Each structure stands twice: as C-alpha cells, then as structure tokens.
Amino acid sequence: MTPELTFPPLFQGEALTGAADPFAKACTQALLGCDAGTVIYNITPDALKAAIIFAPERPMTEALPVLIACEVGFQNALGALAPPEVSVHFRWDGEILVNNARCGRMRMAAAEVAKGADLDWVVIGLELPLLPPDPETPGLTPDQTCLFEEGCADLDPGLLLEAWTRHTLVWINRWSDEGLRPLSTEWRGLVDKMGEPVEMTLAGQSYSGTFMGIDESFGMLLRQGDDTQLLPLSLLLEQGGER
Template identity: 60%
Template structure:
C-alpha cells in the first residue's frame, strides 16, 4: 500500500479514490477559489493521476511555460528514482515518453484563454500508467508502455508524486527568478520529436509538419513546405468541452 505523499511547505494534498479524476477535481476547486499549491491526487493500483493548482501573476502567454516546468520536474523526479538506464523525454503536446514509448501525459487548463490576460488559476495534470492497460497482453501496443514495464517496479506512486511536486517547484522558482533561459536549456535536451514529422491533434484540430523546436516562451515551430508556423502553448489548453 502506498503511503501518503509528502509535499513542500505551502502545498496541500487532497486524496481521491476510486475513478475520481484529480484534473477535473482540481479545476473545480480552482474555480471555487482554492489556494495555489493544492495537489489533488489519486494513487490507484494501475495509474498515478495528480493535478497541481497554480496562481500566476503574469499574463497567460508568460504563465503557460509552467507546463514545461512540470514536465521537466517529472523527468527529474523519475530520473532520481528510476534505474539509470531509464530514459524520459517530453513531447510538446504533453506526452511523456519512457525509453522511447508513450507513457502518460500532462494536461493543462486555465481560467483565461486570452494571451494578454492574467489568469486566476492554471491547473496542470499528470496521468501516468503503472501497469499495462491489458495485463493479459503486455506489449500489444509497442508504441505505448507503462512505468512498471520499464524497470521501475521499485518506484512507488507516492514517492514519485512527492518528488514530482518538489522538482516542479524548483523549476517554477527558477522560471520566476531567472526567466525562461534555464528552462529552455533543460527542455532542449528532453524534447521528443524535434526535426521529425509530427501530427498533433489539439482543441479539435490536427496540425502537421516538421517540429523545428520552440520559441522563447515554448511555442512550437512547425515547418510545412517553405512556411513555418508558430503554435502557442495556449493551443494545448483543455477547455473542458
């Protein structure tokens, strides 16, 4: 049985059980006016699900890179707990890759959708499968994996969640104090699919092209023929529709 996760000061945990979705619960709590630092989580036997509520003090365009900070925080957390041969990379749209295969995702929602407006809140969610979706047919989807199939059976969900929040806090603080440069330097070494053809579906639309990297606030640069388009991180907002 997992123990209760331990969070840094000013963070407060809210445990859920059964099929309850921490992302939906955190968004509802944020709408109702909860304090920043709420961590809603569900440590099920088959999946780690969690969400953190943030209260930015900058316009949405400048606040959205908190998603990148949370991704790097997850990579650092799993890197500290997993065997050294386990490789973790991050997709721009929120996918998490462990040893090259998809293994969960990050999700993001905000109270505002206009780049120039300061949002009341941003909720960042994590979903990570621990065991195969079909235990009777492990490996049936070679492009997808789960944590325990990648040599991480000794990584407990509570320890990983605790580490994710701690490491995320480090990167959020660095982003606020030092700007985007340290975040960008770390992201470039972890980004999945740079220089490759991608097909991303977001907010009901599909974007295709060669992923050329990101701009200074982590908007994606997609090259299509002779044209290069910029997709802001706000395109990834979950509108709850």
C-alpha cells in the same frame, strides 16, 4: 487507502479515491477559488493521476510555461527514482515518453481571461500508467508502455508524486530568479522530434509539418513547405476537461 504524502512548503495534498479524476476536481476547485499549490491526486494499482493548481498572476503567454517546469520536474523526479537505463522525454503536446514509448501525459487548463490580463489559475495534470491494460499480454502495444514494463515495478508512486512536486518547485523558483533560459535549455534536451516531421491533433484540428524549434514562450515552430506556423502553448489548454 493511500498513505498521507508529504509535500514541500506552500503545497498541500488532497487524496481522492475510486474513479475520481484529479484534473477535473482541480479545475473545479480552481474555478471556485482555492489555495494555489493544492495537489489533488488519486493513486490506484493501475495508475498515478494528479493535478497541481497554480496561481501565476501573469498574462497567459508568460504563465503557461509552468507546463514546461512541470515536465522537467517530472523527468528529474523519475530520473532520480527509476533505474538508470530509464529515459524520459516529452512530445510538445504533453505526451510522456519512457524509453521512447508513450507512457501517459501532462494536461493543462487555465482560467478564461481577457487578452493580456493576468491568469487567476492554471492546472497541470499528470496521468501515468503503472501497469499494462492487460497484465496477461504485456508488450501487446509496443508504442505504449507503463512503469511496470520499464523496470519500475518497485517504484513507489507516492514517492514519485512527492518528488515531482519538489523538483517542479525547484524549476519554478529558478524560472522566477533567472528567467526562462535555464528551463528552455533543460527542456530542449527532453523534447521529442525537434527537427523532424510531426503530426498531432489539437482542439479538433490536425497539424503536420517539421518541428523546427520553439519561440521564447515555448510555442512550436511548425514548417510546412515554405511556410512556418507558430503553435502557442495555449493550444494545449483543455476546455471542460477535454482536449
């Protein structure tokens, strides 16, 4: 059984067991109505999965940068607990990179609202592999990794989850007090392939081009030839728990 974890003020935890998916559970609870700051998590020997429910009370474009706050919070948390040689970066679509290899992802879902209306809730999910899919053949997929393979075998995933919520809260408070500039400055140093060619599939549609930068709401500026396209963060929202 996962020991009871300690979360910062205004956050409360709910542990799941077995194969239960915290992201799906959080989306259901948010839809039905529950307290903001609920952290639903499932820690197994193989993976850490968690989701946080937020109540932003802002229009979508102003609310979705909470994903960025969660990413920076995660980098701060893992950076504080992992060996110093471990690097953490993010792809714009939410994939987590540890030492330049894919290591899980962030996910996002939100309430359906009319254009310009305030969002009732946003759920940010974290999926982080702790062990390789096949312990007998570590390193079989060099473009994918897990914490065990990156020198984090002794890292307590419960402590990491606690630290993630604390550091995320710090960045949300800075966002509230100082606006998005500090968060943007921090995240620009963590995002992968800015200024380089990228390819990705979002909501069943493929995108490719040069990642030129971001707008004030962290939308991707994607250049294809002479044209530059804006991909808003809302493209990362999942419907029914799938993207």
